[in-house]
Amino acid sequence: MRKVRKAVFPVAGLGTRFLPATKAIPKEMLTVVDRPVIQYVVDEAREAGIEHLIFVTGRNKGVIEDYFDIQVELVNTLTDRNKQTELKLLDSLQPTPGTASFTRQQAPLGLGHAVWCARDLVGPEPFALLLPDMIMQDTQGCLKKMVELYEETGGNVISVEQCDPAETHKYGIVGKGAEVGSGFRIDGMVEKPKADEAPSNFFISGRYILQPEIFDILSTQEKGAGNEIQLTDGMLKLAKQQDFFAYPFAGRTFDCGSKEGFIQANVAFALWRHDIRHKVFDDLEELMRTVEPEERRTAPRTAAE
Numbered sequence: 408m409r410k411v412r413k414a415v416f417p418v419a420g421l422g423t424r425f426l427p428a429t430k431a432i433p434k435e436m437l438t439v440v441d442r443p444v445i446q447y448v449v450d451e452a453r454e455a456g457i458e459h460l461i462f463v464t465g466r467n468k469g470v471i472e473d474y475f476d477i478q479v480e481l482v483n484t485l486t487d488r489n490k491q492t493e494l495k496l497l498d499s500l501q502p503t504p505g506t507a508s509f510t511r512q513q514a515p516l517g518l519g520h521a522v523w524c525a526r527d528l529v530g531p532e533p534f535a536l537l538l539p540d541m542i543m544q545d546t547q548g549c550l551k552k553m554v555e556l557y558e559e560t561g562g563n564v565i566s567v568e569q570c571d572p573a574e575t576h577k578y579g580i581v582g583k584g585a586e587v588g589s590g591f592r593i594d595g596m597v598e599k600p601k602a603d604e605a606p607s608n609f610f611i612s613g614r615y616i617l618q619p620e621i622f623d624i625l626s627t628q629e630k631g632a633g634n635e636i637q638l639t640d641g642m643l644k645l646a647k648q649q650d651f652f653a654y655p656f657a658g659r660t661f662d663c664g665s666k667e668g669f670i671q672a673n674v675a676f677a678l679w680r681h682d683i684r685h686k687v688f689d690d691l692e693e694l695m696r697t698v699e700p701e702e703r704r705t706a707p708r709t710a711a712e
Contacts, residue, residue: 411533413535416445419468420515425437433470439673451548455551458506461507485497515635516630518638534619540662567656569655572608591652592653596651
């Protein structure tokens, strides 16, 4: 069985839901507490044993490449000031030379197209795919557990979570087959089915381990929903040739592509930090006690009030 050594990060999106901030800053560089969103996803990949990081970028995303490079002036200044703690932190986050690659997705043609753009950098071996909008919180990273399931089963592995059955129309849903190790065999995939047509309530949640044959499929994949090349359509074709397995992730997932998810991620990861959690908790309690709900702020006050 071939080891999963490489991971693809599609970071070409415009981030329009975060305008005006993303007019000048890539959405992947917005910070959760004190680290960019992309750093959390890269940390998860490295924890899982990933050796080569492949970023599929777009125009105005050069700051992501700069972030994963050495900032000579900063290092020199910290060295001169004997800031050893900061230097050790930066060193721990720095990819070693030759382990981070960047390629361009010149046109916004969807996730399937972004994955296909990484084909030459991945080569003929299995690879992980991590959607950078989704950051996950658990005692062990989601991808690490997926790699363990992959080493048991081979094939392709997708992370899934459970949603309210009434909300299956929002997600890509998988069919639940026989249990295997820490996961189960996938016996079908449906994009945004109605509640009464969904094969389960397990939805695809942004982490994948895929075999390289997906690239041949994506190279001839017709455009689907949104006039884009959809990864799910490619996986459906690959599933006719190869096995797919699901790893049910039981931690917390935050969609940092939405304002609500981004704020929730900041609160959740701040509360996980021993150095700031108590102050943040106390401040949140005070805010909840003193900030009036919107309906009270906008409604006319009665005489009794």
